[in-house]
Amino acid sequence: MKNKIQLTVDAVVFGYESGNISVLLVKRKYEPYKDGWALPGGFVFENENLEEAVQRELLEETGVRINYLEQLYTFGDLGRDPRGRVISVAYFGLVKPNAFKLQASTDAKKAEWFNIKKLPKLAFDHKKILKIAIERLQGKITYEPIGFELLDKKFPFSDLEKLYTTLLNREIDRRNFKKKITSLKVLDELDEKVSIGPGRPASLFSFNKKRYFQLKKEGIIFEI
Amino acid sequence: MKNKIQLTVDAVVFGYESGNISVLLVKRKYEPYKDGWALPGGFVFENENLEEAVQRELLEETGVRINYLEQLYTFGDLGRDPRGRVISVAYFGLVKPNAFKLQASTDAKKAEWFNIKKLPKLAFDHKKILKIAIERLQGKITYEPIGFELLDKKFPFSDLEKLYTTLLNREIDRRNFKKKITSLKVLDELDEKVSIGPGRPASLFSFNKKRYFQLKKEGIIFEI
DNA sequence: CATTATATGCGTATAACACACACAAATATA
DNA sequence: TATATTTGTGTGTGTTATACGCATATAATG
Numbered sequence: 375m376k377n378k379i380q381l382t383v384d385a386v387v388f389g390y391e392s393g394n395i396s397v398l399l400v401k402r403k404y405e406p407y408k409d410g411w412a413l414p415g416g417f418v419f420e421n422e423n424l425e426e427a428v429q430r431e432l433l434e435e436t437g438v439r440i441n442y443l444e445q446l447y448t449f450g451d452l453g454r455d456p457r458g459r460v461i462s463v464a465y466f467g468l469v470k471p472n473a474f475k476l477q478a479s480t481d482a483k484k485a486e487w488f489n490i491k492k493l494p495k496l497a498f499d500h501k502k503i504l505k506i507a508i509e510r511l512q513g514k515i516t517y518e519p520i521g522f523e524l525l526d527k528k529f530p531f532s533d534l535e536k537l538y539t540t541l542l543n544r545e546i547d548r549r550n551f552k553k554k555i556t557s558l559k560v561l562d563e564l565d566e567k568v569s570i571g572p573g574r575p576a577s578l579f580s581f582n583k584k585r586y587f588q589l590k591k592e593g594i595i596f597e598i
Numbered sequence: 599m600k601n602k603i604q605l606t607v608d609a610v611v612f613g614y615e616s617g618n619i620s621v622l623l624v625k626r627k628y629e630p631y632k633d634g635w636a637l638p639g640g641f642v643f644e645n646e647n648l649e650e651a652v653q654r655e656l657l658e659e660t661g662v663r664i665n666y667l668e669q670l671y672t673f674g675d676l677g678r679d680p681r682g683r684v685i686s687v688a689y690f691g692l693v694k695p696n697a698f699k700l701q702a703s704t705d706a707k708k709a710e711w712f713n714i715k716k717l718p719k720l721a722f723d724h725k726k727i728l729k730i731a732i733e734r735l736q737g738k739i740t741y742e743p744i745g746f747e748l749l750d751k752k753f754p755f756s757d758l759e760k761l762y763t764t765l766l767n768r769e770i771d772r773r774n775f776k777k778k779i780t781s782l783k784v785l786d787e788l789d790e791k792v793s794i795g796p797g798r799p800a801s802l803f804s805f806n807k808k809r810y811f812q813l814k815k816e817g818i819i820f821e822i
Numbered sequence: 823c824a825t826t827a828t829a830t831g832c833g834t835a836t837a838a839c840a841c842a843c844a845c846a847a848a849t850a851t852a
Numbered sequence: 853t854a855t856a857t858t859t860g861t862g863t864g865t866g867t868t869a870t871a872c873g874c875a876t877a878t879a880a881t882g
Contacts, residue, residue, distance in 0.1 A: 380603070447669060450642075530830085554868095574878055755860085774841065793848085796850040797857045798847060798858050801860090
């Protein structure tokens with residue numbers, strides 16, 4: 375029995391910057407969907423693990439390097455790829471966009487961040503993949519701490535608040551929010567303040583890395 | 599580029615019966631791992647969706663038919679299959695064991711339920727797959743209602759309680775548990791009682807199907 | 823320099839929920 | 853008819869969630 379099923383990986387990489395959630399897309403250099411926008415990704419080599427494959431493709435096509443990508447879902451419907459039967463294992467990651475200089479090569483003409491509210495038409499079934507990834511991203515904040523990968527090393531509390539309001543897409547009460555975050559003991563308050571524009575200067579915080587990953591492992595129940 | 603990666607699906611089917619959680623395994627008819635126990639599953643045909651493939655394999659190898667299997671995870675590590683590079687998409691399902699007569703055929707010599715605490719040695723990386731499936735099963739009950747697929751149509755409340763104590767592997771307070779379940783409005787109390795053995799006869803309940811699937815969709819926060 | 827706008831930072835009161843806990847009711851069995 | 857066994861309910865207490873008001877520290881404005 376000759377196997378004609380092919381395997382790809384795709385990466386859904388979210389970035390966050392001052393109230394905007396963006397996703398990393400590439401412009402395809404070759405058919406099918408030539409010049410169309412798609413999630414970075416490509417065929418898995420026979421001698422590499424899935425995680426290695428998705429990291430390699432991401433680096434090749436966008437210049438972004440992430441050492442932790444979480445598996446999202448596997449898409450295998452008939453007809454999802456005009457080249458034939460192609461199954462894709464989708465991965466999921468979070469980064470600070472400004473930490474990378476985008477650089478396209480191999481199969482990609484260009485790599486770019488897109489605000490998730492202003493997406494172009496996407497190749498293959500990538501719209502569906504992205505939809506599921508966004509749901510996962512929003513769901514995550516109720517059972518995991520979030521922000522470490524998305525915020526600067528030092529940040530005012532309002533940055534974290536803004537991240538949550540952006541992800542939740544609604545206002546939250548800062549006082550109660552602060553109480554909850556404080557009770558998690560996941561933030562270290564620094565002896566430093568910033569003052570950008572009008573208003574009282576803000577203390578800077580950083581994530582307590584150890585505690586952060588402990589909570590991530592244990593899971594939290596966190597309804598805002 | 600010749601593609602040598604092959605794609606399989608595997609099914610982790612859990613059954614529950616009076617305090618026992620079991621999983622459905624098959625005895626392999628062919629090499630590799632001939633006569634070894636493994637999760638039901640096999641190669642995906644080129645012209646079928648992943649869900650169709652896993653349902654077909656499950657039916658062929660065990661006689662069990664499930665129309666809803668949830669995708670669990672995709673396993674693709676190098677060396678997980680001695681036949682070469684084989685990726686497996688694992689699925690996850692819940693049934694009442696007594697609803698089926700097990701019947702092995704095609705690649706399976708035999709199909710059998712195993713108590714998850716008394717598992718035989720498993721082929722491939724199926725031990726790892728099963729471990730992840732069990733974690734998922736236990737995790738599920740904190741964010742989804744559970745039981746509809748596992749209990750009889752009509753059941754005494756103690757059956758539901760027993761299911762939870764079994765899954766959680768600890769005692770729960772029946773009064774508080776009842777309060778929570780009641781507040782979810784997911785059970786309909788029937789005008790019927792059963793009396794098995796000594797003790798006060800128990801009212802029978804059934805799941806309110808509509809409400810059950812609504813909660814499943816919305817998600818619940820349910821710490822026992 | 824005084825006033826205003828803007829953002830941060832803290833505390834308290836009330837409602838909802840979680841959790842601990844004890845005893846009555848209805849049957850089978852001896 | 854007494855005993856064992858199982859079902860079935862209610863209340864108090866502590867913790868957590870939610871709502872809400874005001875003081876503080878700066879920049880911008882006139």
